[in-house]
């Protein structure tokens with residue numbers, strides 16, 4: 001009945017959270033992006049071009065590494081980034097929990113988004129193994145491999161605004177949240193199968209004084225690998241209608257507003273309850289260094305096909321990825 005916890009820390013502007021894992025024997029420590037929106041654990045290889053400045057994984061120096069002959073993988077993400085390569089199995093330890101034969105996908109090709117992001121060595125996919133990209137045989141995620149050893153078949157994400165957070169495996173830390181955990185069942189329809197997906201049946205803009213509420217039902221995914229909160233046009237327009245300086249900028253590819261604007265809170269329903277994202281989380285960053293125009297943390301999901309509750313929303317909550325009960329839990333903190 002194992003339990004584990006691992007610290008995670010955001011890069012500048014809360015753009016991505018980096019979490020260290022150990023791979024191989026002797027252990028190679030790698031800074032990774034834990035991504036509940038995908039299901040491949042991949043690492044930059046020591047001999048891969050474009051990895052200078054990165055910490056990389058060398059299967060040749062790991063006595064526990066074994067090549068998975070004939071296996072390959074290739075993945076592309078919603079932001080247009082991509083990577084591909086071959087596959088080994090090796091020992092992978094996260095927060096003192098060890099999977100002895102984890103599929104470790106080694107990148108031999110990397111898009112520029114990854115070669116230029118020297119903060120990370122790869123990704124730990126934490127969505128369902130059904131969407132793992134390894135061929136000819138899809139591989140299990142690290143979580144699916146460790147799950148049966150855990151006290152409870154779940155993990156939690158506790159990302160924080162501008163400070164260190166944590167991922168816990170096998171238990172819910174009762175001191176990490178306030179009030180109740182509100183649960184929503186996973187959505188199993190084809191578009192959402194494979195993701196930590198749920199339906200939010202309403203939202204409101206602003207704190208309890210002036211609020212506009214909407215009954216738009218939003219079906220989205222809890223995605224630690226996506227920075228922003230990406231919701232349907234109608235919801236996003238209703239939010240920015242309360243921000244007098246906001247405009248939907250073609251040039252910037254989304255809503256921008258005056259950096260000194262006081263932004264309203266954004267509240268979305270989950271099950272019997274709701275989660276409130278503080279207005280300050282919805283000012284993502286200046287559109288350029290020193291600019292007085294800022295880019296919104298809430299943007300439209302048009303063109304994506306699904307709504308995404310990314311880090312802007314996740315850091316307002318303790319989020320429970322409850323595999324055992326096929327549900328997602330959200331609690332204030």
Ligand SMILES: O=C(CN1CCCCC1)Nc1ccc2c(c1)OCO2
Pocket residue numbers: 033035037077078079080081123225226227303304308
């Ligand atoms: O691509 C991602 C997340 N992805 C996680 C792995 C690292 C690279 C970024 N999110 C995303 C998903 C849909 C999108 C989008 C971004 O921009 C427009 O549509």
